[in-house]
Amino acid sequence: MIEKPMIIQELEEIQDTALEALKKIENEEALQNWRRDILGRSSAVMSVFSNISQHPKELRPLIGQVANQVKQTLETALLDRSEIVKEAAILQKLQDEKLDVTLPGRRPVTGRYHPVSTVLRRIYAIFADMGFQVHRSRDVESDLFNFELLNIPAYHPARDMWDTFYVEGEGVVLKTHTSPGQIYAMRKNAPKPTRAILPGMCYRYEQISARSEIQFNQLEVIAVGKNITFGDMKGTLNGFVRRLFDKDVRTRLRPSYFPFTEPSAEMDVECFVCGGKGCSVCKGSGWLEIMGCGMMHPVVLQNGGYDPTIYSGFAAGMGPERISMLLHKIEDIRYFWGNDIRFLEQFR
Ligand SMILES: [Zn+2]
Known part of the structure; x- marks a missing residue:
């Protein structure tokens, strides 16, 4: 082997x-x-x-x-x-990498309404109940609609009240107020009655500070028809203010001046922070200025297509940012358009 x-x-x-x-x-x-x-x-x-x-x-x-x-x-x-x-x-x-499927899930991040949008939606709802329709008008406006047709001719001293952004082109401006919408809304309806609210962004060439911004919202209210009186205006605005502030707040009207209304007034509401006793929000007066208003000037009615000898109407204008500032005790208007997420997340 x-x-x-x-x-x-x-x-x-x-x-x-x-x-x-x-x-x-x-x-x-x-x-x-x-x-x-x-x-x-x-x-x-x-x-x-x-x-x-x-x-x-x-x-x-x-x-x-x-x-x-x-x-x-x-x-x-x-x-x-x-x-x-x-x-x-x-x-x-x-x-x-074991997953514990019994753990609660993570809530997805959701957006929320901007505080001004919230206020606007409340205002829309209140006026909608009273039969007012929303009318919107463009941001770029002609001098004619922004001033002339609203009884503010070129030489009128009231033009100083609106520091204006002029856009390239003859007589083209960024709208300084929502009032041009009054003319559009009236011309659409005349001679039938008009009941409209006109929200929109306005632009003014101002020094930006805690109290003034170069862009802000405005909302106007107009009602035109036969036999509309100052009393109708007061009743409508009182009803609105009471629903907006959820209380039986007192209001008062003070004489004022606007070129497109006559007579003109400012509406104040009793300070809902101190109940009228006087505090820092109302600067000790017990009243908060909430909107300007008045009976439509005959020239504006005419420009809107209504015969001022037959028709009458009232108009009022307010600042949604200001209302939001009062409701939430916000002290600086610059927060609204500063896009600071910490500010925005506080509003649910
Ligand atoms: Zn007060």
């Missing part, structure tokens, strides 16, 4: 040791090292093939055959172990 050549014993030992080592491998890196050491080009197994000519000729087929078997066994074992290591890695990953 031919004795087993030494090299075959060696190969069997290498195989046993390598398989033992493979069993203990837990990660991909160690697996790659094992592959390099055991099956790499300069490994003991592979060098048997390159050095086969050193063995006696009659033994070469046997040695080659055994070396091949060893190589195949090791390769198969490597593949098997590789599968196990991969699966373990996936399990570990799942374990590490």
